[in-house]
Amino acid sequence: MRLMEDELFPSTPGKFKIERAHTINRQFHRCFASTSTMFLWALFLIALTASYLSFQSFVDTSSRYFNASWGGMHWEKQIRASATPRRPGGVSVLVTGAAGFVGTHVSLALRKRGDGVVGLDNFNSYYDPSLKKARNALLTSHGVFVVEGDINDARLLAKLFDVVPFTHVMHLAAQAGVRYAIENPASYVHSNIAGLVTLLEACKSADPQPAIVWASSSSVYGLNEKAPFSEADRTDRPASLYAATKKAGEGITHTYNHIYGLSITGLRFFTVYGPWGRPDMAYFSFTRNILQGKPITVYSGKNHVDLARDFTYIDDIVKGCVASLDTAHKSTGSGGRKRGPAQYRIFNLGNTSPVTVPALVGILERHLKVKAKRHMVEMPGNGDVPFTHANISSARTELGYNPTTNLEAGLKKFVKWYLSYYGYNPRSGGGATKASKSL
Numbered sequence: 001m002r003l004m005e006d007e008l009f010p011s012t013p014g015k016f017k018i019e020r021a022h023t024i025n026r027q028f029h030r031c032f033a034s035t036s037t038m039f040l041w042a043l044f045l046i047a048l049t050a051s052y053l054s055f056q057s058f059v060d061t062s063s064r065y066f067n068a069s070w071g072g073m074h075w076e077k078q079i080r081a082s083a084t085p086r087r088p089g090g091v092s093v094l095v096t097g098a099a100g101f102v103g104t105h106v107s108l109a110l111r112k113r114g115d116g117v118v119g120l121d122n123f124n125s126y127y128d129p130s131l132k133k134a135r136n137a138l139l140t141s142h143g144v145f146v147v148e149g150d151i152n153d154a155r156l157l158a159k160l161f162d163v164v165p166f167t168h169v170m171h172l173a174a175q176a177g178v179r180y181a182i183e184n185p186a187s188y189v190h191s192n193i194a195g196l197v198t199l200l201e202a203c204k205s206a207d208p209q210p211a212i213v214w215a216s217s218s219s220v221y222g223l224n225e226k227a228p229f230s231e232a233d234r235t236d237r238p239a240s241l242y243a244a245t246k247k248a249g250e251g252i253t254h255t256y257n258h259i260y261g262l263s264i265t266g267l268r269f270f271t272v273y274g275p276w277g278r279p280d281m282a283y284f285s286f287t288r289n290i291l292q293g294k295p296i297t298v299y300s301g302k303n304h305v306d307l308a309r310d311f312t313y314i315d316d317i318v319k320g321c322v323a324s325l326d327t328a329h330k331s332t333g334s335g336g337r338k339r340g341p342a343q344y345r346i347f348n349l350g351n352t353s354p355v356t357v358p359a360l361v362g363i364l365e366r367h368l369k370v371k372a373k374r375h376m377v378e379m380p381g382n383g384d385v386p387f388t389h390a391n392i393s394s395a396r397t398e399l400g401y402n403p404t405t406n407l408e409a410g411l412k413k414f415v416k417w418y419l420s421y422y423g424y425n426p427r428s429g430g431g432a433t434k435a436s437k438s439l
């Protein structure tokens with residue numbers, strides 16, 4: 001209090017100066033002390049944040065190296081080796097869904113002619129993952145490395161494009177199956193829409209941008225009745241969520257083509273079948289049930305009209321896929337910027353001769369030498385369409401696509417593979433030994 005009075009009313013100017021100088025000094029010290037405290041606090045906080053971030057990055061890195069299935073120098077070396085073409089002019093392709101049915105066959109075909117192939121697959125359990133592992137073992141034995149990962153993992157995709165300048169992406173990863181969409185609709189949105197967008201984002205940002213060939217579906221024709229189905233026909237009446245997500249994929253890929261200059265080729269596959277096929281599909285599950293002496297459910301359409309499909313053999317589809325890669329133009333953008341208009345194509349890949357489901361069962365019975373126990377049921381309203389029939393003139397002209405395997409010949413090859421893969425024990429009522437355990 002005294003001090004304050006002295007400060008306010010100094011008795012002499014000198015006193016004022018001295019007192020004032022002391023006071024300023026004290027204030028300065030106080031102020032300096034508080035500034036340096038603040039400075040120390042700030043330093044402390046910065047150090048704390050930095051150590052938190054480096055701890056996070058340590059956790060992240062170690063979890064990647066020790067728990068997750070990708071990352072590290074050895075991993076990158078494997079990717080580079082697998083991506084390197086072994087022929088002059090060979091391409092370097094990232095195949096998504098490589099441990100899937102079509103993915104395995106396309107990867108093998110590319111590898112066999114000397115192209116570089118890196119696979120990506122999440123090995124999900126939509127159907128028996130041991131079949132996917134067996135396909136993976138086949139790919140590994142041919143020098144194709146498959147990364148275990150999801151197309152929704154943007155960091156993984158960025159890393160892959162960082163390690164390899166892929167010339168092409170063969171995008172076959174998807175949630176397949178028409179009727180399963182009733183049970184698990186979210187899985188279709190997750191893989192066929194969100195996953196597709198994540199992949200396209202990675203492709204658009206890559207430098208160089210790859211050309212993309214991807215699997216659409218005959219199901220986009222939905223309630224279309226005009227036959228055979230041409231690419232120009234209506235596709236705005238899907239009958240299942242699966243079909244709707246594939247149709248959405250065609251729109252989404254068009255957007256990335258338009259904005260970023262990505263070269264896009266969409267392939268509408270028509271009920272693909274063959275060795276190493278999908279156990280959820282009719283020809284496969286019918287085979288298993290027939291061999292095990294179990295009944296099969298055969299759907300029929302309205303007024304007891306048989307359902308029919310333009311079943312297409314895997315080798316023909318592979319030729320269509322490879323021809324699409326070979327005729328794809330380069331993307332025109334780079335690093336997320338478009339530099340000119342890019343190619344956008346859609347092709348039907350079918351067989352052009354629909355076969356009814358009862359006729360399919362008849363062929364299986366002949367090849368298996370076992371009579372099926374048919375259980376005829378009216379087609380439930382769960383996404384099926386009465387028939388599919390492809391017009392393939394466009395693919396013929398532009399890709400040189402020419403399917404040569406009819407259902408009879410194709411199923412013969414499938415049955416041969418099935419029996420060799422799962423084994424067959426006629427004394428146990430025709431059961432496929434491995435199949436009965438794992439499917």
Ligand SMILES: O=C(O)[C@H]1O[C@H](OP(=O)(O)OP(=O)(O)OC[C@H]2O[C@@H](n3ccc(=O)[nH]c3=O)[C@H](O)[C@@H]2O)[C@H](O)[C@@H](O)[C@H]1O
Binds near residue numbers: 219282
């Ligand atoms: O082209 C496509 O875009 C799609 O082809 C395939 O779908 P679909 O043509 O429906 O093949 P699939 O299930 O083998 O049924 C064949 C027939 O058997 C009938 N079917 C089926 C099961 C059954 O228990 N009984 C039966 O009669 C059934 O009603 C149908 O008439 C792919 O699975 C799909 O992922 C997609 O790629």
